[in-house]
Structures are given as C-alpha cells and as structure tokens.
Amino acid sequence: xxxxxxxxxxxxxxxxxxxxxxxxxxxxxxxxxxxxxxxxxxxxxxxxxxxxxxxxxxxxxxxx
Numbered sequence: 828x829x830x831x832x833x834x835x836x837x838x839x840x841x842x843x844x845x846x847x848x849x850x851x852x853x854x855x856x857x858x859x860x861x862x863x864x865x866x867x868x869x870x871x872x873x874x875x876x877x878x879x880x881x882x883x884x885x886x887x888x889x890x891x
Contacts, residue, residue: 842850
C-alpha cells in the first residue's frame, strides 16, 4: 500500500514538473468553477441575453 502511494506521489511530482501550467490551469479552473460557477453563469447568461436582444433590435430595425 505504501509503495503504491509513494509511486503515485512520484508520478504526480513528475507530472507537475512536466506540465506545471496545465495543472495550474486545471486547479485554478476547478477553484473558480466551485467558487464562481453560479455567479459566472448568471453573468454569462446576462451577456448572452443582452446580445440576443441587441440582435433582435437590429433585425427589427432592418425589417422596418
């Protein structure tokens, strides 16, 4: 059991050394997603709705 854990730790260290930016990105994404998922989605949805409304407005102006 201990050897398995040691191997796992060694492998993770190797991975960290080879892909530090990727792991940092994943970790930061995980933290951000846990913390701001709801807030971010709300913000994103608002932006999308705004864009759609603007598009509809422009389309209605063009059709008139």
